Amino acid sequence: METHTKRILIVGGYGMVGSNIARLIRQADKHIELILAGRNPQNGISLAKELNHSETAYINLEEGFNLSEFKKIDLIISAVDDHSNILRETAILNGIACIAVSELADQISPTAFLGLHKTIVAPIVYAGHWQAGLLTLMVKQQADKFSQIETIELAGLYDPKDSVGPLVANEVSGFVGEALIRKGGNWLSLQAKENPRTIDLHNHLSAIGYPISTLDVPSIAAFTSAKNIRFDFIIGKSIGTSKGMDASHDLYITIDGTLLSGEKRKLSTIVSGPKGNSHLTAVGVYLITEKLLGLNGQSEQKIGGLYLPETIISTHDISKRLKEFGIEIIEETLESL
Numbered sequence: 001m002e003t004h005t006k007r008i009l010i011v012g013g014y015g016m017v018g019s020n021i022a023r024l025i026r027q028a029d030k031h032i033e034l035i036l037a038g039r040n041p042q043n044g045i046s047l048a049k050e051l052n053h054s055e056t057a058y059i060n061l062e063e064g065f066n067l068s069e070f071k072k073i074d075l076i077i078s079a080v081d082d083h084s085n086i087l088r089e090t091a092i093l094n095g096i097a098c099i100a101v102s103e104l105a106d107q108i109s110p111t112a113f114l115g116l117h118k119t120i121v122a123p124i125v126y127a128g129h130w131q132a133g134l135l136t137l138m139v140k141q142q143a144d145k146f147s148q149i150e151t152i153e154l155a156g157l158y159d160p161k162d163s164v165g166p167l168v169a170n171e172v173s174g175f176v177g178e179a180l181i182r183k184g185g186n187w188l189s190l191q192a193k194e195n196p197r198t199i200d201l202h203n204h205l206s207a208i209g210y211p212i213s214t215l216d217v218p219s220i221a222a223f224t225s226a227k228n229i230r231f232d233f234i235i236g237k238s239i240g241t242s243k244g245m246d247a248s249h250d251l252y253i254t255i256d257g258t259l260l261s262g263e264k265r266k267l268s269t270i271v272s273g274p275k276g277n278s279h280l281t282a283v284g285v286y287l288i289t290e291k292l293l294g295l296n297g298q299s300e301q302k303i304g305g306l307y308l309p310e311t312i313i314s315t316h317d318i319s320k321r322l323k324e325f326g327i328e329i330i331e332e333t334l335e336s337l
Contacts, residue, residue, distance in 0.1 A: 004072075004074075005031055005033055006029075006033070006293055007032070007033040007035065007071065007072060007073050007074050008025065008032060008033070008034055008074065008075045008077060008289070008293075009035045009037060009070065009073050009075070009076045009077070010022055010034065010035065010036055010077045010079060011037045011038065011059055011076070011078050011080050011082075011087060012037075012038055012078070012080035013034065013036030013037055013038065013056075013077075014036045014038060014041075014044030014047050014048075014056070015079060015080075016278040017079045017101070017278045017281050017282055017285075019047055020278050020279050020281070020282030021077060021079060021282040021285045021289075022034055022036060022047065022051055023051070024282055024283065024285075024286040025286060025289060026051045026052075026054075028286070028295045029293075029295055030052070031053060033053050033054070033055075034048075034051060034053065034055075035054070035055055035056070035057050035070065035073075036048055036054060036055070036056050037057040037058070037059040038056075038080070039058070039060045041056035041057055041058050042056070044056040057069075057070070061082055061084065061086055064086065065086045065087065065090055067090055067094060073096055074097065075096070075097045075098070075099070075292060076090070076096055076097070076098045076099070077098075077101075077285060077289070078098070078099065078101065079101060079285075080102070082100065082102065085111050087100065088100050088111040088124060089111060091122065092114055092115055092118055092120055092124055093118065095121040095122050097122040097123045097124070097292050097293075097301075098122075098123075099125045099127050099285055099288050099289065099292070100125070100126060100127060100128065101281065101284075101285060102128055103126065103128035103215070104128060104212070104213045104214065104215070105213040105214065105215055105217065106180070106213055107128070108126050108128065108215070111124070115306045120304040120305050122304045123292055123301050123303070123304060123305060123307050123312065124304075124306050125292070125307045125308065125312060126215060126307070126308055127284065127285065127288060127309050129216045129284075129308075130154075130214050130231065131156070131251065131273075131281050131283075131284045132281050132282075132284025132285045133284045133287075133288070133308070133309025133310060134251065134271065134283065134284045134309075135154060135214075135216050135251045135253065135271070136215075136219055136310045137284075137287075137309060137310055138251070138269060138315075138322075139152065139154070139216070139224075139253055139255070140220075140223060140310050140315040140318075141315045141316065141318050141319060142253065142255055142267055142269055143220075143223070143224050143255065144315075144316075145259055146257045146258060146267075147258050147259065147260050147262075148257050149224045149225070149255055149256070149257035149258075150226060150227060150257045151227070151229075151254075151255075151256040151257070152224065152226045152229045152253070152255050153197075153199075153228075153229075153230060153232075153252075153253075153254040153256075154216060154217075154220075154229075154230065154231040154232070154251075154252065154254075155199050155209050155231065155232045156232075156233055156234065156249070156250070157234045157235075157236055157238055157250040157251075157252065158233070158234065158236075158249065159236065159240070159248065159249070159250075160235065161241055161246075162247035162248075162249060162277050163247075163276065177192060177212075178190065178191060179192045179210070179212050180213040180218065181217060181229065181230040182221050182227065182228060182229040182230070183227075183228055184227055184228065185227040192210040192211050192212065193210060196209065196210055197209050197230070199232060199252060201236065202242070202250070202272075203237070203239075203242050207234045207235075208234070209233060209234040210233055211230050211231060211232050211233075212231060212233050214231050215308070217230065217231055219308055226257075238272075239328075240272070240274055240276075246274065246275070246276065248274045248276065249273045249276050249277040250270060250271070250273075252268075252269075252270055253267075253268070253269040253270075254266060254268050254269075255267045255269075264335075265333050265335065266333070266334040266335065267331070267332075267333055267334075268331070268333075268334060269329065269330065269331050269332075270328075270329070270330040271327060271328070271329055272328040272329075272330065273326075273327050273328075274327070279325075283322070283325045283327065284309065287309070287321065288309055288313065292312075
């Protein structure tokens with residue numbers, strides 16, 4: 001019986017994030033066919049040769065997207081800004097699995113409503129979380145240590161020495177605007193610049209962060225019922241740079257509540273990606289891809305529908321999985337105030 005070789009279209013596939021995604025997929029499977037697409041496909045030729053079973057293609061989303069130009073596609077990964085939602089809509093309407101990583105909380109409603117009106121026969125994953133869901137996956141694992149959670153404070157630290165591509169650079173420049181947070185059980189939309197927060201860093205220094213509307217905030221509220229949740233974006237010196245190494249990308253998680261033991265505690269966790277922002281995002285996308293296509297011994301997700309990384313990836317051993325990619329996890333338990 002002839003088996004079908006999986007084909008993955010990565011739009012932005014030769015950029016900083018996309019190339020990291022492609023390499024991680026190739027490490028897991030030598031035979032998957034990869035299509036590295038973008039507006040300058042000649043820039044992806046050397047990467048396609050390096051990866052084998054790969055090709056480049058021209059796609060400029062501002063000009064539209066014609067699926068008929070491609071042979072059967074099993075998964076579309078969007079590693080570019082897709083303001084028209086054309087990749088997700090094409091995936092929904094044609095029964096193709098899709099992962100999109102660039103949307104904020106107020107940008108997912110058009111395709112969410114489309115999904116409610118259509119029968120979705122393949123998984124569509126909203127992964128516009130910080131680092132494609134890694135932050136929320138860690139929160140979900142750590143939240144299992146609590147019987148009740150009052151406050152969850154999150155932050156992502158971007159080090160200017162971290163080499164990033166245009167996708168991340170555009171996001172960095174556009175982050176500070178209106179932000180969705182949960183405070184006292186109420187949902188608030190704040191002007192970020194008017195609502196700074198001081199965040200304690202790894203080196204006993206502090207930095208000022210500003211809230212942004214990542215998908216992490218409403219999702220974490222859904223599975224923790226915490227009354228206070230916010231995510232802040234920081235620009236500062238990373239753990240990697242502080243050690244005289246390459247810039248890392250650092251995620252800060254603080255959960256304040258009652259542990260299963262009955263003690264009131266504050267659990268602080270730092271997730272540090274020594275290879276920087278683009279690699280950390282790629283790991284998040286790879287873990288989703290692994291589940292969607294059944295790579296690395298995972299059971300393939302065959303049921304269609306709308307998903308989040310944390311509703312499709314098991315979190316009971318997520319810290320162990322992240323360490324497999326060289327990601328550092330630092331934990332500290334403190335007295336609750």
